Amino acid sequence: MAQGDAVEFAHSGGLAATKRLTRDEQKLLGQFMTPPAVAKFMARNAIPRTFGPIVRxxxxxxxxxxxxxxxxxxxxxRPAPPEQIAVTLFESDERLVPMLRRLAARLRHLARIRGVALSVAVRHEDFLLSREALSRKSVADVIIANPPYFKISARDPRAVAHAFAVYGQPNIYGLFMAVCADLLAPGGCWCFITPRSWTNGLYFRAVRRHIFRALSINAMHLFESRRNHFTDDKILQEAMITWGTAHAAHSNHILVSSSAGTRDLDTVKLHRLPASQVIDTGETHAVSLPTADSANPLSEWNATLATYGLRVSTGPVVAFRASRYLREASSDQTVPLLWMQHIKHMCVEWPIGKKRECILANANTAWMLVPNINLVVMRRFSPKEDRRRVTAAPYLSGQLHGPVIGLENHTNYIFRPGGSLTTEEAKGVAALLNSAVVDRYLRNIAGSTQVNATDLRRLPLPSMETIQAIGRRIPSRPSLQEVDAIVQAELFGSVDVAEVA
Ligand SMILES: C[S@@+](CC[C@H](N)C(=O)[O-])C[C@H]1O[C@@H](n2cnc3c(N)ncnc32)[C@H](O)[C@@H]1O
Structure with missing residues (x-):
């Protein structure tokens, strides 16, 4: 039995239980289950750096x-797992208890195979009123939680018991966060997935003050997507994960990352931000995080290629079907055929001594050839190690000879049907596509190294004036650094978004 099975097993049991509930019941009970990919992501970073023979x-x-x-x-x-693992599971809904017992048996079995003694205590009670929560003594080395979220009255016995974390009307998840911060052994890990509301505002200030006193915050991850097509329970919307270490010296830096959802977790960028930039050391203890809107300017752009009458297509020359028309050398019957190897960041190089870089231009091939006018051409695939997801170049009319040119099927091109892009538009669009700003966006939405025509059609664009202004400033054969500097300057003044994000 694979170890991951226990996670999937638990998750499917949880989903089966919540499917029987109406949305309102689910909300009332605070039952939104964590998807396995998120649970594993949380757990990977929630293991203490060093641990003794027993991990609780x-x-x-x-x-x-x-x-x-x-x-x-x-x-x-882990290569050297602990000798013993002791798991304590609190759950107030008795319908979930049999599921937890079945999971306990499975975990014991998996541990035994690895030579580890594992015990599970399933506690069917209200955690906030448990003796552990009330005594607030150290009882665990790892606390991991997706707590229930709903408001409770300030007179609720749980709010009264933990009044230190209450200001105004409490949300039950803040109480879970604050109480758990006290239940760890020194060096123990605290990991919570929650909404973001606790990071700001008066109502959560007591919670924040308490957490930041008890824990050193190591990392935070934000889920930025507003479209939740990849989750089971839509809990990821605007959710965040926070990892902290108990009784540790406060770290000077916090790792902050964000992803659209679970699919792009492997490609997200980490930002190591000074802790003082993230957590206000003054009275408010507020947390400032780069939000989707500040880190990603594209979320504010409403235009797409279609808005500007532009279209994207895939190069029509499919080499193996057109092989009898392809030629090694150019003649007065051929025109250049651009393969993706001819396309570099911001420039087209032809010829490059590649095989079959010419194509016959005649009545038979006319349908697969493209007018020799201003275009933006790009590779459909980029090598994994490439610095940018898109390799695009402006192609300017007459740059290569012939009334038409060939574009091989591993390229995409942007054109204006019935017209032509201006030079500024071609250079501006190409520069944007190669820029670090668009690269970050595409890495989030496109999991693979392929940026397909649909991704390009959906790509948010700034105003046409901005695109033209970028295009006007682009010199011939600019470096990527020059492209970034010009794009940054036109989009944000001179601010470097990498610093903001
Ligand atoms: C958001 S769900 C998360 C469940 C699970 N940890 C996961 O990540 O999939 C919160 C769970 O806490 C339970 N719960 C709600 N209030 C509780 C309380 N006061 N004490 C213990 N469990 C509680 C709910 O029944 C629910 O199963």
């Missing part, structure tokens, strides 16, 4: 146990 794991609102399962799987996958 606590999940205070276990649901079907997916988070604890992910931590156990992670520990068992």
């Amino acid at each position: 794991i606590l999940d205070p609102g276990a649901g079907s146990g997916v988070l604890a399962a992910a931590v156990v799987a992670e520990l068992l996958s």
